[in-house]
Amino acid sequence: MTGTLVLAAAPIGRVEDASGRLVRALGEADVIAAEDTRRLRRLAGELGVELSGRVVSHYEQNEKVRAEELLGELLGGRDVLVITDAGMPGVSDPGYRLVRAAIVEGVPVSVLPGPSAVTAALVVSGLPTDRFCFEGFPPRKAGERARRLASLAGEARTMVFFESPRRLGGTLADMADAFGADRPAAVCRELTKTYEEVRRGTLGELAAWAEEGVRGEITLVVGGAPEPEGLTDPADLAAAVAARVDAGTPRKQAIVDVAKENGVPKRVVYDAVVQAKK
Numbered sequence: 001m002t003g004t005l006v007l008a009a010a011p012i013g014r015v016e017d018a019s020g021r022l023v024r025a026l027g028e029a030d031v032i033a034a035e036d037t038r039r040l041r042r043l044a045g046e047l048g049v050e051l052s053g054r055v056v057s058h059y060e061q062n063e064k065v066r067a068e069e070l071l072g073e074l075l076g077g078r079d080v081l082v083i084t085d086a087g088m089p090g091v092s093d094p095g096y097r098l099v100r101a102a103i104v105e106g107v108p109v110s111v112l113p114g115p116s117a118v119t120a121a122l123v124v125s126g127l128p129t130d131r132f133c134f135e136g137f138p139p140r141k142a143g144e145r146a147r148r149l150a151s152l153a154g155e156a157r158t159m160v161f162f163e164s165p166r167r168l169g170g171t172l173a174d175m176a177d178a179f180g181a182d183r184p185a186a187v188c189r190e191l192t193k194t195y196e197e198v199r200r201g202t203l204g205e206l207a208a209w210a211e212e213g214v215r216g217e218i219t220l221v222v223g224g225a226p227e228p229e230g231l232t233d234p235a236d237l238a239a240a241v242a243a244r245v246d247a248g249t250p251r252k253q254a255i256v257d258v259a260k261e262n263g264v265p266k267r268v269v270y271d272a273v274v275q276a277k278k
Contacts, residue, residue: 003030003079005070005102007095009114012086012217013192015046017115023047025112030078033058033070035085035094058082058094067098074107086217087117092136092162117191118160121219124198125158125186128224132158138171145171146267149178153265154225161220165189168214172207175222179203180265184223190216230262237262237269238276 006025011017026032026049034040037057044051058066070080082089082098088111089095102109118134135152138161139145152159163171168187175185181204189197195216199206203222231237237258244254255273259266 001077002105002107003074003077004108004110005074005098006079006081006110006112007089007099008081008083008112009088009116010043010083010086011192012115012117012120013190013196015043017192018043018047019112019114021112022114023049025081026051026083028079029053029081031056031070031073031080033066033080033082033094033098035059035083039085040083053081058098060094063094063097066094067101070098071101071105071107074102075105087115088113091116091118091134115192117162117188117217117219120191121186121188121198121221122158122160124188124191125221126200127158127184127186127221129158131156131224132160134160137162137164138167138174140167142170142174146174146178149174150265150267150271153178153268156224156227158224159222161222163218163220165214165216165218168218168220169207169210171220172203172210176203176207178265178267179222179225180259181207186221187214188219188221189214191219193217226263230264231258232262232264234268234272234275237264237272241269241273242276 008022008025026044030053032051032053032055034055035058037055073080082095084093090099099109122129122132139148181202183203185203185206186198186200187206231240240258241254244257245251255266255269259269
């Protein structure tokens with residue numbers, strides 16, 4: 001007989017958002033793998049739970065080694081509960097590696113649903129919710145981030161990102177460049193907490209606002225690409241730029257004009273021009 005792996009959603013702000021099932025599971029688990037053991041014990045204290053099981057750390061830097069150890073506990077018949085600082089384990093937090101290992105070994109995997117910054121931000125953003133995708137944290141390095149965002153310029157679904165408050169201004173500016181400054185978006189800050197704030201606007205407006213500095217936990221929601229109304233084929237876009245350049249318009253301005261006229265990001269037109277030259 002094996003134990004059961006339980007993925008437990010933790011409150012993203014207010015402790016009263018914790019479910020009754022979470023309270024019971026914390027008190028009953030044989031082993032609790034926590035992203036931050038101090039925060040876990042503080043949560044347990046606020047919930048009035050006495051942790052009877054063994055508590056171990058389970059964070060990004062030790063996830064690989066810890067997953068092997070926790071799998072051994074599961075195969076030995078002990079129940080393991082995985083909990084992160086906030087939200088659902090495995091969503092930009094440790095958990096996926098252990099889940100895969102447990103499935104391979106035939107260990108039952110269960111989930112205690114609960115708070116999620118992804119869906120919370122999505123529904124309060126005012127942007128379409130019928131189709132969306134989660135993109136996690138954008139790359140930290142500016143060049144890598146620009147390339148990643150450029151690859152998402154044509155994504156039609158609403159996009160949800162996590163971001164550090166220190167990098168938010170730069171990321172919003174890069175998004176305005178990649179997606180267009182007029183693309184609608186929402187910055188959701190400190191969701192469910194005392195200073196919760198949802199600021200809605202265009203990427204250009206939000207980038208200017210964030211230049212002053214922002215604090216707190218950030219979830220960023222960006223509208224999907226609009227249905228194209230003009231040229232979309234790279235060869236056609238490059239030809240439109242070439243025609244303007246032949247007529248005397250500087251290439252940089254021609255790219256801006258073609259992008260605006262056809263409702264596509266400047267980066268898409270620029271890449272089309274570069275590809276045409278090759």
